[in-house]
Amino acid sequence: MLDGWDHEQLLAALGEAVRARQAVPDSFIDMGKGAYAWHNIDAELAQLTYDSQRDRHSAAVTRSETASIRALTFTSAHLSLELEVTGSSLLGQIIPLRSGTLEVQTRAGVTTTTPVDEIGCFAIEPIPDGPFRLRCHTADGDDVLTGWITL
């Protein structure tokens, strides 16, 4: 690929390559390295499939009465987590309904555990200040991890 290049071109390409790396903030690199902490954790990732804040435009038609409530849905192959911010707490439900435990994990690595009742409901209080994610262990053995959430 570089065979036909003279020294000027090679030097220019090297400059571009080095600057491309310098343009990436260290925090972005560190976050990538930190993701390895999740290696060999046997959890299934749940993706954000609904966010009232993002989807407000389309939701306004059907959900005008609840437009002021922030609602999020995370979906994995086996279950969904529906979340709603109400005041200082975050209420949630596992669909389909079942009991289990829920871990709240912050980027700093702090984890707190909350019970999930038999109809899949849980409450997180207070809502974490910074980004956090939820890991849900259901009584029937599913283990699901959400993407990062900032409220």
Add this chain to the structure above:
Amino acid sequence: MRDDPSVVALVARAAGSDQDAWNELVERYAPLVWTICTRYRLSSHDIEDVGQNVWLLLVEQLGKLREPAALPGWLATTTSRECLRVVTTAQRTATRLDDAPEFAADVMIDEEILLAERDAALRLAFAELQPSCRQLLGMLISDPPHSYSQISETMGIPMGSIGPRRARCLERLRRSDTLIALGTGGSEINTPGGGPGA
């Protein structure tokens, strides 16, 4: 480049439990993920979210990648998909809709992959040069570049020797194993200055 053994080896080691190998993969390809996010004009908050998801998805896929040598392609496609999700869900206001990126995503992604592989190979080859070459070339590629008189003063070498040293260092760079391996790959990429990475 698709059969670059070092990427395959890094993926294999990271699929075990080798944090160093994982770190090297991140160092090498974070610029690719980052560049694609900026092409979609995401906010820094959204870029962080996309980055998180991409790396977590990769962690999840490490042992399952069917073609580990094609990791840059996998990363580019995954990043692009995650960006599109953010862009699509963010198009809730007319202004953002008007600002939606206008480019042929597939073409862009292919170019970014080639550029990322070239850049990663160049950085790797550069890192393997002896310190005096790294210092000299580093001063020449800095923005703005150092003048020969500054280089002469900093490195304590005569001005007249800078040209020949520069040529020797660039020749070593060109003949490094990493760049020779890259040379067996595609040749579709633009020369520097005119490419999408400019």
